[in-house]
Amino acid sequence: MDEPLIALEPGERLLWSGRPRRIAPTGLEWYRLVFGSVMVSGFAVAIGLPAPGAAVTFGSIGLAIVWAPVLWRLRTTRRAVYAVTDQRVVVADRVSGRIRTCEYLSDLESPVVRRDQDGGGRLTLTRRDGSVYLLGYSLPKKGQPAPIELFDVPDVDGLRDLIVHEQAAG
Numbered sequence: 001m002d003e004p005l006i007a008l009e010p011g012e013r014l015l016w017s018g019r020p021r022r023i024a025p026t027g028l029e030w031y032r033l034v035f036g037s038v039m040v041s042g043f044a045v046a047i048g049l050p051a052p053g054a055a056v057t058f059g060s061i062g063l064a065i066v067w068a069p070v071l072w073r074l075r076t077t078r079r080a081v082y083a084v085t086d087q088r089v090v091v092a093d094r095v096s097g098r099i100r101t102c103e104y105l106s107d108l109e110s111p112v113v114r115r116d117q118d119g120g121g122r123l124t125l126t127r128r129d130g131s132v133y134l135l136g137y138s139l140p141k142k143g144q145p146a147p148i149e150l151f152d153v154p155d156v157d158g159l160r161d162l163i164v165h166e167q168a169a170g
Contacts, residue, residue, distance in 0.1 A: 006081075006083055006090050006092050006097070006099060008085060009085075009087065009088075012085045012086060012087050012088075013085060013086050014083060014084075014085050015084050015085055015086055015162060015166065016082075016083070016084040016159060016162060017081065017082060017083040017084070018081075018082055018153065018154065019080060019081050019082065019094065020077050020078070020080060020150075020151045020152035020153070021120060021152045021153075021154055022152055023074050023077050023078045023151075023152070024074075025070055025074065029070045029073070032066065032069075032070060033066065033067060033070055036062075036063075036065075036066030036067070037063060037066060037067075039066075040059060040062035040063055040066060041059070043062070044058055044059050044062070076100075077151050077152075079093050079094055079095050080092070080093070080094065080100070080151075081093075081094040082150050082153070084159065084162065084163060084166075086105075086166055086170070087104055087105060087170070088102055088103060088104045088105060089102070089103055089105065089108065089125055089148055089150075089163070090102045091148060091150070101145065101148055103125065103127065103148055105163065105166055105167050105170055106167070106170055107127055107128060107129075108125045108126065108127060108128065108148075108163075108167070109125070109126050109127070109128050110160075110163075110164055110167070111123050111124065111125050111159075111160045111163050111164070112124045112125075112126075113156050113157065113160050115156060115157075116152075120152055120153055120154050120155070120156055121152075121153060121156035122149060122150065122151050122152070122153070122156070123149070123150040123153055123156055123159060123160060123163075124147050124148070124149050124150075125147060125148040125149075125150075125163075126147040126148075127144060127145070127147075129144075
């Protein structure tokens, strides 16, 4: 276990810590990158910008709009460290040590797992009172924090079982 750069609360004990194994775009992010790039290029050609400078400017702004959210998630995930204690789930920045998000296990629903072929996967934790369900997906209510997502966790089923066990015990 990687030791996270977080301060434990009094009486709290660390059960699991780790970081993402690999950092890569997800399926929807690949779609966004490819489809968005094609759409920006097609739109630039369709409007027929006469000056090369205008086409480059338009293309650069369009690609920045398409690529920026994906690159931001990859950057923040690369710097993330995860910790699960007997009381809460913490996502911190491993470079600065700043806690990005933290929720108590008693306030969270059971974790939702999306598995990869290699046994790892993504673990999503939502607040009990902070989400609505639309087409099988949990979406945050207006004004509520986004769900906590632990990306590319090595033994995602083991971590889910650990969290469910602690939620039942607490």
